[in-house]
Amino acid sequence: MKRLWLLSVLILIITAGCSANAADGPKDGPGLYEQKCSACHGSDLKGAAAGPAVLNMKSKYTTDELEKLMLDGKGMMPGKLLTEEENKLVSEWLMTK
Template sequence: MKLVFKLGIISLLFLAGCGNDQAGNPTDPESLYNKSCVGCHGADLKGASGPAVTNLADKYTEDELQTLIMEGKGMMPGNLLSEAEAQKVSEWLLTK
């Protein structure tokens, strides 16, 4: 009985370590955008209460866009993403 219990605990710990953390802590740029930006900029990137975020490469360098994401501008709040997350999102947005 003790062996079955120990194996059950070990199995649960192993499975917990193999879990996908995407729902609670997304790491890919599109999921980060969906978590923090989609409400204002829209799922299609064409804007909602905030402006469209397409063709940003025509307006911003990667550093400028990352700074904008980190600091915010006008009604857009800053610090919704970490610096590393903002870098991923800015790189991704510049390809859209």
């Protein structure tokens, strides 16, 4: 019985730690990009193995078009990797690069 109680407490501690880490994630365009986009598009925005460069997006898209592209996905890029709020932060930041 003691083992079951200890196991339950340990699971609660681990679960609480995981949810706290998720809440502490980045809340700005650069941080979100680094966390969720840079693996495919590169930390330097110049593209990587799976994704194209995302520099000078302002010359290719409006902010609304970029938000829609990121929300829906395109080609190999899956959509809905970001919440709507995160999507807005990243797309606004990308428009300045």
